[in-house]
Amino acid sequence: MKLTSKGRYAVMALVDLARFDNINPVSLRDISLRQGISLDYLEQIFSKLKKNEIVKSIRGTQGGYVLNKNPNDIKLTNIFHAVDEKVKTVQCKKESKKGCNGKATKCITHNLWDELEIHINTFFENKSLKDLLNNNKDTRV
Amino acid sequence: MKLTSKGRYAVMALVDLARFDNINPVSLRDISLRQGISLDYLEQIFSKLKKNEIVKSIRGTQGGYVLNKNPNDIKLTNIFHAVDEKVKTVQCKKESKKGCNGKATKCITHNLWDELEIHINTFFENKSLKDLLNNNKDTRV
DNA sequence: TCTAAACTTGACCATTTTGGTCAGGTATGT
DNA sequence: ACATACCTGACCAAAATGGTCAAGTTTAGA
Ligand code: FES
Ligand code: FES
Numbered sequence: 102m103k104l105t106s107k108g109r110y111a112v113m114a115l116v117d118l119a120r121f122d123n124i125n126p127v128s129l130r131d132i133s134l135r136q137g138i139s140l141d142y143l144e145q146i147f148s149k150l151k152k153n154e155i156v157k158s159i160r161g162t163q164g165g166y167v168l169n170k171n172p173n174d175i176k177l178t179n180i181f182h183a184v185d186e187k188v189k190t191v192q193c194k195k196e197s198k199k200g201c202n203g204k205a206t207k208c209i210t211h212n213l214w215d216e217l218e219i220h221i222n223t224f225f226e227n228k229s230l231k232d233l234l235n236n237n238k239d240t241r242v
Numbered sequence: 243m244k245l246t247s248k249g250r251y252a253v254m255a256l257v258d259l260a261r262f263d264n265i266n267p268v269s270l271r272d273i274s275l276r277q278g279i280s281l282d283y284l285e286q287i288f289s290k291l292k293k294n295e296i297v298k299s300i301r302g303t304q305g306g307y308v309l310n311k312n313p314n315d316i317k318l319t320n321i322f323h324a325v326d327e328k329v330k331t332v333q334c335k336k337e338s339k340k341g342c343n344g345k346a347t348k349c350i351t352h353n354l355w356d357e358l359e360i361h362i363n364t365f366f367e368n369k370s371l372k373d374l375l376n377n378n379k380d381t382r383v
Numbered sequence: 384t385c386t387a388a389a390c391t392t393g394a395c396c397a398t399t400t401t402g403g404t405c406a407g408g409t410a411t412g413t
Numbered sequence: 414a415c416a417t418a419c420c421t422g423a424c425c426a427a428a429a430t431g432g433t434c435a436a437g438t439t440t441a442g443a
Contacts, residue, residue, distance in 0.1 A: 102246075103243065106403090109332075116351055139402085142403055158418095163417075209277070246431085285390075300390085302390080303388045
């Protein structure tokens with residue numbers, strides 16, 4: 102089970118953004134330099150964050166991105182959902198009554214995987230961008 | 243974040259094994275048929291489980307595998323560790339003081355990822371094979 | 384003793400996912 | 414007009430995944 106870079110970068114970038122967006126929009130270039138994330142990759146990520154209304158964009162010189170919601174209302178769940186970083190503990194479709202590869206019944210450990218998925222998602226639902234800002238005040242880069 | 247088939251299969255197979263090993267060793271062929279897992283793949287998995295002393299093997303006709311410990315003492319942690327299904331939320335080495343790709347300092351979200359890793363591992367440490375047996379008594383296949 | 388069941392080992396491989404890059408474009412403040 | 418910065422989509426190399434295949438060795442039972 103590993104967290105992909107896309108998800109990790111998305112959160113890193115948003116924390117960075119949240120710290121600096123008090124006055125002016127923050128350019129991806131700045132985030133890229135501060136956090137050491139490829140600019141081109143950031144653009145892909147922010148395109149998705151924008152579609153999911155987590156950030157707003159301001160074009161042109163002095164443009165950049167701004168948060169579209171209160172940091173307290175942006176949960177990790179929302180961020181991960183936006184960039185398609187999903188928790189997946191089973192292989193079959195969740196909704197289906199059937200099991201993996203079209204079997205008639207779910208596997209013997211299916212309950213377990215459902216529990217696990219809920220356990221992880223709970224963590225994501227309970228963490229907001231605000232929490233992360235407070236949590237790292239002392240380790241500012 | 244997804245759970246790989248190797249980890250999922252390892253647990254499925256061990257639950258199956260735990261149910262049937264009361265009298266005789268259980269052959270991988272039987273597990274393969276009951277759980278719908280490729281025999282060749284199961285062999286790779288059990289090779290690792292054996293190295294980690296989770297199961298014992300009995301060769302020859304009527305041979306198979308047997309649990310090497312009390313189901314209560316086999317935690318998901320042990321199983322996943324055996325088959326190299328590890329939880330990895332960061333990209334850099336955990337022990338190192340340095341950050342990703344040789345940076346001087348850890349990233350701004352590093353605490354978060356550590357928390358997440360602990361959160362997930364806690365789940366694995368608290369679940370034993372015994373729990374799974376009880377939990378699924380009613381959904382026996 | 385012969386044979387079949389079942390473990391053992393290691394190489395191999397197609398497909399998918401990941402983690403990007405690159406090449407254009409468009410909007411806008413100065 | 415021009416530099417800055419967002420926007421879009423194609424493209425791609427490397428790694429991980431989820432296996433298969435081949436060639437053994439061991440041992441119970443006929
Ligand atoms: S994971 Fe698909 S049936 Fe349980
Ligand atoms: S994940 Fe590597 S520095 Fe935080």
